[in-house]
Amino acid sequence: MRLLPILSFVFYALNTISAEDLLELSCLTDEQCMQFEGGKCLDSRCICTARGGGSEERVDCQPKDEKRNNIIGGPCPCTLPHAECDVQTQQCFCAVEYLPSDDRRRCLPVKVPLDDSCEMARQCQSMDTFANCQTKRCICQENFVPYEGDCLSLLDLSCSDNTICETVDAAICLPQTAKCACAKDLVANQNRSACIPGVDYAANCTNSAQCQVQLGAGSTCDKDNRCSCSPTHYAKRDETLNSTVCELRVPYGAYCRRTADCLQMSDGEDKVLNSRMECKWGECQCRAEFQVMNNEYCVVKDAATANQLSLFLPILSIWPIYSVI
Known part of the structure; x- marks a missing residue:
């Protein structure tokens, strides 16, 4: 009988606490x-x-007025720079071409050119697939060098002018490195001796850069030497452009403006890969019939409760021992 109050508390804790009940008070x-x-x-x-x-x-x-009104996703009026009020939902969202910072208190530009300030890799990669955000600036990744606003793939071939580089198709000599580099949309091969074109999804490849030319930064050359998407991305087919890109998977808690932002689409709007989430207060959250698991997945409520309760069973099994001491 002593277990009943404990079990009641466990179920209460699992089912009553949610992110919506917390007021964001942190600030800069x-x-x-x-x-x-x-x-x-x-x-x-x-x-x-x-x-x-x-x-x-x-x-x-x-x-x-309402909770969470000091962050992106809170109720209007909107006081943060580059934020706007959605008339339909009466919530604050980042304007077009902006995205929220990790703390949801600022709206950052989606596209950031090389050498400009950044906070996340996707800002840089929206401008150039081979750029990354390091030390809060957009710079080219390893074995790529900046040239006229683009990151060019570097060859292991020294040069003083274009004469030597012209022996390798579509390569130019970069004065700042005294090395040959591939033209835009071409990348170096495995030993960086020649320039090769990008390839499509599931095509044969020799290195990940070859896949990233067409599929984006979320692609990789897998162990079978074929282009695929990394675990954090999924293949999204655009029939209009007749091409495939590796789109970022939508995680629980991701920023959203509409429920459609929480869905992972494949062959157009008719094929939904994940429909367990909805947009609520600017975040992708589990629908009513689902419950979050490990702050990451949305699972059927009964399954989630059973799994979480199993974590408490070892404690409950020894509780009578400690309760009589």
Whole structure:
């Protein structure tokens, strides 16, 4: 009988706590606390002043209207730069060509050119597949060099002018490196001795760069020497362009504006790969008939509860021993 209160608590904890019940109070600047009356950013947290009794006490801020109104996905009005109010949902979202930062408190440009400031790799790769965000700047990845705004694949061939490089098809001499490099949309072969074209999904390949020319940064040359998508991406076919790209899989908690943003599509809108999530308060969350597992997957509620409860069974099995000590 002593187990009943414990089991009740376990089920209560599993089914009542959700991300929606938490108010975001973390901050970097005072401007991020403007949604709260008298809010200031102190020790990376929005703090307000409660007047009364002849003293001014510092307390956690409370929202004026609805919870989470100080982040992207919260209710309008929108005070963050590059954010706009969605009239249909009355929520704040980043404007077109912008995406939210990891803390959902800023809207960042989707496309960032080489040598400009960045916070995530996708900003750089939206401009150039072979760029990456390092030390908060967009730079070319290893064995690629910047040239006229593009990242060109470097060959292991020294040069002083184009004469030597012309012996290798579609290669030019780069003065800053004194090395030959492949023209845009071509990459070096495995031993970096020649330039080769990109190939399509499931085609034969010799290195991942060859796949990334056409499929994007989320592709790889697998162990069978064929182009495929990495585990974090899936193959999305565009029949209009008659091409395939490796699209980023939509994870639980991902930023969204519409429920369609939470679905993984393949051959157009008629083929849905994942329909267990919906867009709620700017995040992809599990639909009513599903429950989040390990803060990553949406599974049928009964299965999720059974799996989570199994984690508590070892504790419950020894509870009577400790309860009588």
